[in-house]
Amino acid sequence: MVIHVEKDRCVGAGMCALTAPGVFTQDDDGLSEVLPGRQDGGGDPLVREAARACPVQAISVEEG
Numbered sequence: 001m002v003i004h005v006e007k008d009r010c011v012g013a014g015m016c017a018l019t020a021p022g023v024f025t026q027d028d029d030g031l032s033e034v035l036p037g038r039q040d041g042g043g044d045p046l047v048r049e050a051a052r053a054c055p056v057q058a059i060s061v062e063e064g
């Protein structure tokens, strides 16, 4: 699994960090960031939920 966050699209709603705090955080501007070493999701089942929760579909999850 590879997680991508489109920062251009992110509006800083924070739903991803709230939903999957083990994988997502927010940078100083409030924009979503994947935590270091968690680009593969770390096996966290909440990643998909976080992607769904994003109001602007800024998170994509690539299989493999």
Ligand code: SF4
Pocket: 005, 009, 010, 011, 012, 013, 014, 015, 016, 017, 030, 031, 032, 053, 054, 055, 056, 057, 058, 059
């Ligand atoms: S939920 Fe979407 S818009 Fe909100 S911080 Fe996360 S990526 Fe950005």
